Amino acid sequence: MSSDTVIRIRGARLFDPYQGLEAPDADIRVLGGRVLAKHEGQEYAEEVVDARGLWVVPRLVDMHVHFREPGQTWKETILTGGQAAAHGGITAVAAMPNTSPVIDSPELVEWEAHRARAQGFVRLYPVGAITVGSEGRELADLYRMQMAGARAFSDDGLPLMSSQMMRAALSYSTTLGSPIINHAEDKSLSRGASVHEGKPAARLGLSGVPEAAESAMVWRDVLLAALTGGRLHVAHVSAPDSLDAVAWAHQRHLNVTAEATPHHLLLTDDALTAWGYNPVTKVNPPLRPEASRQALLAAVRKGLIGVMASDHAPHHQDDKARPYPDAPFGISGLETILGGLMTALIRPGLMNPMEALKLLTTGPDGVLGLGCRGLAAGEPADLTLIDPTRVWTVDPGRFYSMGHNTPLAGMELTGQAEASMVNGRWVMREGEVLTS
Ligand SMILES: [Zn+2]
Incomplete structure (x- = not known):
């Protein structure tokens, strides 16, 4: 296919949260990396993609x-990620x-950013460190990092x-306009812990961390957001x-947003009982009890x-093969986030597709200030x-990520990406990443 061929995607159901558009029978034409307007590019040859039965959704963003x-x-590269x-x-991702x-x-x-752009598999927005070396002692040069392309x-x-x-x-974020994202965890409460403090942990004899280790710091952060008027984004609640705390912030119209992960919406600490001492379930913050999962779904x-x-956190199998307390935290999540979202929210009818897809489109786009206009002409x-x-x-075993660590392994999900396009170029079709 030459670069002056129009790619025409016909028949899909369009969900475009960026434009607030839903249509049963989309007709999208792409040329030179951009979405064409109705009467543009008529003179070019077309490659027609029959997408009947599928959904078409503009830029899906995983911001963590x-x-x-x-x-x-050895765990992951910008290429494999x-x-x-x-x-x-x-x-699109924020790394x-x-x-x-x-x-x-x-x-x-x-x-x-340059490395990801040259490879072209995903649009990558760098997140810069708040403090030099993330050591918590000296503020890094946030302004110059923002000028260089950091979005948070x-x-x-x-x-x-x-x-x-x-x-x-x-305080600084009020001038920058970029969010400060904190991993909320009071280390003095969590030291040495690898799982949620609860019955499954006790049964396995693993040391646990109470939810207060997270919540105490989230409350501190929203109080500081109130004090400064700053932009706070609460990671993986x-x-x-x-x-x-987030509700309190919203009532006061503070600049506070929050995110959740599919694994916290799909799993509870009962997974510890199912997986035993396999650290595939070890993630930070840890998998919580059913009551917390229900509260997250409601939120x-x-x-x-x-x-x-x-919170895609790939690890090498040797790292995850260590005894539970010594193994690193994290779940390889990029290849299950879409199916996870659809399975947790759309399949049981908790949210309609448009509302659920906002969590991966206008939600993160708004937090990062990306300004995407969906599939509008020229985008x-x-x-x-x-x-x-x-x-x-x-x-x-079918992941492209080098990290195969996920407690969702073996789980049945409903909904899967069939093809994806970045900057007008197919990067995946029929489940296969196009590496050439
Ligand atoms: Zn984190």
Whole structure:
């Protein structure tokens, strides 16, 4: 196919949350990386894609991923992470800066964005570190990192323990307009713990962390957001008391947003009983009891949580083969986030497709200030074709990510990406990532 051929996608059901558009029988034409207007490009040859029975959705954003490059390329690289995104139907990501070295300078922000752009599998927005080396002691150069393309700031992987430093970062965010994302975890409560403090942990004899370790810090953060007027985004909420803090912030019209992960919506700490000492269930924040899962689902439906993010945290199998207390935290999530969202929210009828898809489109786009206009004419053609009825079993052996660590393995999900396009180029079709 030459570059002056129009790609025409016909017959799909369109869900475009960016434009608030839903249509049963879409006709989308793409040329030169962009979406064409109705009467543009008539003179070119067409490659027609019959997408009847599928959904077409513009730019799906996973705003919380860990790609491990530079520094830990045996776990994941920008290339394999991008391919995992393509396979999962995710066309844009925000990558966390806890690499080695930490992404805490404009040079590193530029390097990372450039590398992802050259590979072209996913649109990558770097997240810069809040503090130098994410050590929590000295504010990094947020302004210059923003100029270089950073869309948010976070020391994720680690909590920002110093309230004074958090206050400074949130104050700064009022001028920057970019969110400060904190991994909320009071380390003095969580030290040595690998799972949620509850019955399944006790049965296995594993040391647990109470939900208060998260919620105490979320409350601190929203109080500091109130004090400073800063922009706070609460990462991977897992506890009901954290949701109360977000609700409190919303009542006061503070600049506070929050995200949840599919694994916290689909699983509980009962997975510990099923998987035993296999650290595939070890994730931070940990899988919580059923009451917390229900509270999260309710918060998503109420709009308290406006973003779904995978917290994609791939690890090498040797790392995850260590004894439970010594194994690293994290779940490889990019290839299950879409099916996870559809299975947790759409399949049981908790949300309609348009409302649920906002969690991966306008939700994260708004937090990061990306300004995507969906499939409007002239926009970059980032889109995903989804088979909404396909029932499939999660098999990490089929992942493009180097991390096969997921407790969703063996689970049946409904809904899967069939094809994805970034910048007008197919990066995945019929479940296969196009590597050439
Ligand atoms: Zn985190």
